Amino acid sequence: MLIFDITTSLDGFVAGPNPSLEDPLGQGGMQLHDWATSTRAWRERHGLEGGEDNADSELIAEGLARQGALIMGRRMFSGGSGPWENDPNRDGWWGDDPPFRNPVFVLTHHARDRVEFENDTTFNFITAGFEAALEQAQAAAGEKDVLIAGGAETIQQYLAAGLIDEFEIHVAPMLLGSGTPLFGGAGAERPHVELTRALSSPGAAHLRYRVIK
């Protein structure tokens, strides 16, 4: 299955206003993820100790176990929009121990050699388009799911093409006022969806949808 799994504010933004290299999620955007970053499952995946063992942590562990490969846009790889986003020498935003531990397929216009890490993360740069990226990601994922990691434009591209099977939105209890909306707005192809699960947990409402094809 092709899925995405993303946190939005209650007013529907995945990042706040004025993103920068220092603050790629924009003003207030980091706080969206407090529900996740406080959990043991998220912290473990990011090489950190401690964290809460709660319903949110279980939800994250469950999501991580489904992933066999990931797809991301070039801005998510490089750390947001800016003059660096097409720099072929930039190793991305994710440091020496990227938290993906699976093959990651980066949509880009700039061919680059594959980058490998000891923790099983690989970055594979795909210049042949989003459908080609999906084919390669599905081959890499095997029986597991392919996750569109983001950003919003990349998710919108796959949604508009009717390729998404299922998605989960974690609605953080905060309003950002402006920023990057998850959904594409007027003119975008809009999928028909069915709510399959709604959970509340200490830090967010978790809404899972199936795309009706």
Place this chain on the structure above:
Amino acid sequence: MLIFDITTSLDGFVAGPNPSLEDPLGQGGMQLHDWATSTRAWRERHGLEGGEDNADSELIAEGLARQGALIMGRRMFSGGSGPWENDPNRDGWWGDDPPFRNPVFVLTHHARDRVEFENDTTFNFITAGFEAALEQAQAAAGEKDVLIAGGAETIQQYLAAGLIDEFEIHVAPMLLGSGTPLFGGAGAERPHVELTRALSSPGAAHLRYRVIK
């Protein structure tokens, strides 16, 4: 308590694009409310037979039981934006048996005599501002809640003034792409909120929030 209770699309709109007198909720906007209009509780309140006895119906009955008075903007009273919205002779959108059965306080710039119906609905036209309307509504509601019935601008006005205590958003499983957003966007005063309940039911996710003051 001062509350609101409203249905949005998954992309955050309370009405679709191009509202008109014939179609005050805009394109696709009526479908947002399918989860409610199919229930016995909603139909009974609107003088209709039948309907589903399900979790959504219980939720609606519970919401109706809390209401002691309502506040609405002039466009919600008159049936959307248009040349008719300030017509002092127009009796509003709601027919001879309005579904409120409580005192309704309509925010307007045009003084009008109070209108009474046999079913206990009264329309009271308030020209002294939204805070005056709240005082009168609270006096009328007694121990019960005052519900901001809408539209979005009226809700935003009370939210920005820090007057809302609690709200529930019913997220319908559909995307509208454009229309009237529930929240006010950039520049609006943004409340701090806490998720107190999330339910899923056949037709919508129901998210209840408390405003942290």
